[in-house]
Amino acid sequence: MKIKEGFEVCDLFDNHVIVASGRQNINFSKVVNLNESANVMWKAVVGKEFTVQDMANALTAEYEVDDATALADAERIAAEWKEIGMVD
Amino acid sequence: MIRIFLSPWRWRRQRRDGVLSNEARQEIPNDVLLGLVRDMLKNGGTDAESGEHFAHHTATIWVKGYSMRPFLEHMRDRVVLAYPERPLQEWDAVLAEITPGHYVLHRIINIEGDNVTLMGDGNVRGTERCKLSDVCGIVTHYIRPKRTILATDKKLIRRIKRWRKWLRWRRYLLFLYRATV
Numbered sequence: 730m731k732i733k734e735g736f737e738v739c740d741l742f743d744n745h746v747i748v749a750s751g752r753q754n755i756n757f758s759k760v761v762n763l764n765e766s767a768n769v770m771w772k773a774v775v776g777k778e779f780t781v782q783d784m785a786n787a788l789t790a791e792y793e794v795d796d797a798t799a800l801a802d803a804e805r806i807a808a809e810w811k812e813i814g815m816v817d
Numbered sequence: 818m819i820r821i822f823l824s825p826w827r828w829r830r831q832r833r834d835g836v837l838s839n840e841a842r843q844e845i846p847n848d849v850l851l852g853l854v855r856d857m858l859k860n861g862g863t864d865a866e867s868g869e870h871f872a873h874h875t876a877t878i879w880v881k882g883y884s885m886r887p888f889l890e891h892m893r894d895r896v897v898l899a900y901p902e903r904p905l906q907e908w909d910a911v912l913a914e915i916t917p918g919h920y921v922l923h924r925i926i927n928i929e930g931d932n933v934t935l936m937g938d939g940n941v942r943g944t945e946r947c948k949l950s951d952v953c954g955i956v957t958h959y960i961r962p963k964r965t966i967l968a969t970d971k972k973l974i975r976r977i978k979r980w981r982k983w984l985r986w987r988r989y990l991l992f993l994y995r996a997t998v
């Protein structure tokens with residue numbers, strides 16, 4: 730998997746919001762809000778090829794969480810990113 | 818009583834424009850979001866998909882507040898904003914920074930040289946003043962749940978001009994409008 734080009738994270742207050750800045754129209758009515766753990770995964774995998782395991786590894790490196798839970802969370806987030814078209 | 822009397826108009830409007838969505842949304846404060854919108858409108862770039870270069874971004878945002886009734890409805894409608902490259906017209910709805918960090922999406926009612934006077938369509942009194950350089954974006958599309966209207970639509974412009982002429986009756990017209998929302 731790879732995050733498509735043209736998405737960038739903007740920090741607004743305590744929110745990490747993804748906007749599609751690589752397109753002419755930026756749709757602020759459909760921005761994606763990342764929570765802290767999703768932001769950790771985003772930072773770990775942005776700009777390179779990655780697997781769900783890489784996302785889970787980023788979680789286990791940052792938080793005290795077991796591998797199975799991290800993998801389940803990573804799978805759920807990866808599925809959401811795919812569904813909204815941010816990931817190839 | 819008046820709501821029941823005006824039900825046919827309400828149903829007609831809902832069929833045409835759609836209804837307020839109950840979809841859960843997390844709202845980002847306007848002063849923060851609109852600052853980002855202003856910056857994005859100024860900047861250009863290259864489209865990641867088509868590779869086409871554009872001088873300025875456009876932005877789609879939700880309408881918040883009731884000051885642009887009856888043309889724009891709070892959290893039902895969205896607008897597309899573009900960087901103001903063309904001369905502004907007196908019926909343009911614009912996003913303007915009227916004081917540092919304070920933005921309004923209101924309609925231009927007067928332009929004199931560099932000075933712009935704005936007023937919300939849903940306001941019966943009260944105007945805002947700013948400079949041409951404070952205008953961050955022009956509304957190019959009105960997006961309702963069921964249809965999108967171009968800001969250059971002749972029928973829309975006629976309605977806007979008529980709405981301005983009827984300023985003295987606006988309070989009563991808005992009362993009737995509220996009963997049909």
